[in-house]
Amino acid sequence: MAGLEERLNGIGMRALAEAWLARRGVTLDAIAELVLDLQRKYVPGLTLEACRASVEHVLDKREVQNAIFTGIALDELAERGQLDPPLGAMLRRDDSLYGIDEVLALSITNVYGSIGLTNFGYLDKTKPGVIGRINGDAGHVNTFLDDLVSAVAAAAAARIAHAARDGDLLPADPA
Numbered sequence: 001m002a003g004l005e006e007r008l009n010g011i012g013m014r015a016l017a018e019a020w021l022a023r024r025g026v027t028l029d030a031i032a033e034l035v036l037d038l039q040r041k042y043v044p045g046l047t048l049e050a051c052r053a054s055v056e057h058v059l060d061k062r063e064v065q066n067a068i069f070t071g072i073a074l075d076e077l078a079e080r081g082q083l084d085p086p087l088g089a090m091l092r093r094d095d096s097l098y099g100i101d102e103v104l105a106l107s108i109t110n111v112y113g114s115i116g117l118t119n120f121g122y123l124d125k126t127k128p129g130v131i132g133r134i135n136g137d138a139g140h141v142n143t144f145l146d147d148l149v150s151a152v153a154a155a156a157a158a159r160i161a162h163a164a165r166d167g168d169l170l171p172a173d174p175a
Contacts, residue, residue: 071144
């Protein structure tokens, strides 16, 4: 098993997380656009490139990668009918009383504090851009994916907010 993990680390876990998102139709640029929309009125001169760099820094975090792998795997298993009832049915219909998708996403927002949490709540409620497209895609199970994308965007926006407050748009230490 260690050999597999070494090979995965060799290609880069962030690259693998990006590939898993892309496999579900989500690009880093689409997430960066959400970040730009969240922060442009608070950070004058903010660019899409800076937002994408912040998304990339968030995706460098192992706990973020793990959440992405877990959530997407569960969505795909549900989509293929490979999860037993009642879980499979709850995920296929994105049951409103099933909140584990949000709980998993909160593990991402918690890396960046309360700003990440409030950004996540806003994105989860309004579902702008790629989040709305994912959420409305009746051909796929995206119970976890929409929340994961919201969380990555929220965390990247929080990272920018913290950096802007400190006078450094892209800090050397991407905490």
